[in-house]
Amino acid sequence: MPRVTFHPEGRADEIQRGKSLLDAAEKMGIDLRHDCGGFATCSTCRIIILDGVSNLTEIDLDEENMLEEAELSAPFRLSCQAKILGDVTVRIPEEAMEWSKEALGSLAQHSEKYREIIRLIVEDKARSLNITSLLPETVIPFLEEAKKAVDEAADDPVALSALVKQVCDMA
Numbered sequence: 120m121p122r123v124t125f126h127p128e129g130r131a132d133e134i135q136r137g138k139s140l141l142d143a144a145e146k147m148g149i150d151l152r153h154d155c156g157g158f159a160t161c162s163t164c165r166i167i168i169l170d171g172v173s174n175l176t177e178i179d180l181d182e183e184n185m186l187e188e189a190e191l192s193a194p195f196r197l198s199c200q201a202k203i204l205g206d207v208t209v210r211i212p213e214e215a216m217e218w219s220k221e222a223l224g225s226l227a228q229h230s231e232k233y234r235e236i237i238r239l240i241v242e243d244k245a246r247s248l249n250i251t252s253l254l255p256e257t258v259i260p261f262l263e264e265a266k267k268a269v270d271e272a273a274d275d276p277v278a279l280s281a282l283v284k285q286v287c288d289m290a
């Protein structure tokens with residue numbers, strides 16, 4: 120049976136082929152938000168694929184629409200829609216940090232397609248410096264740094280995954 124590993128918990132288990140990543144999390148007792156109940160209409164079940172992206176079913180139209188609406192791109196998937204075909208390692212993103220309205224405005228100036236990845240990088244940097252409140256003066260230098268890293272990896276899912284792995288300390 121395929122082996123599924125969840126970070127940051129570091130929990131792994133054998134999961135029946137064809138089950139969703141959300142089913143896997145539930146089986147392992149991992150708390151993963153899924154506000155719409157698994158119908159691809161909320162995006163709260165988003166996860167980051169760290170390894171084994173080809174061991175998941177392809178993104179269908181419903182998932183594609185929801186990912187687009189939530190401005191998410193690879194390596195993000197909706198755990199309720201991604202079915203397991205082989206070994207996979209994933210990470211549940213941390214809860215979003217608090218951004219001031221002005222700081223959010225600066226984030227909005229950046230590429231819509233990669234905004235979630237930029238946000239992840241900025242928040243990771245802030246956490247590493249014990250910054251909890253994201254104000255424009257805090258985020259702008261981080262945003263420029265994150266945008267440069269994402270631009271360099273843009274349109275290459277492998278490079279983007281590597282970048283996100285690096286941010287998640289999973290490289």
Ligand code: FES
Pocket residue numbers: 152153154155156157158159160161162163164165185197198199200
């Ligand atoms: S639970 Fe709502 S999209 Fe997956």
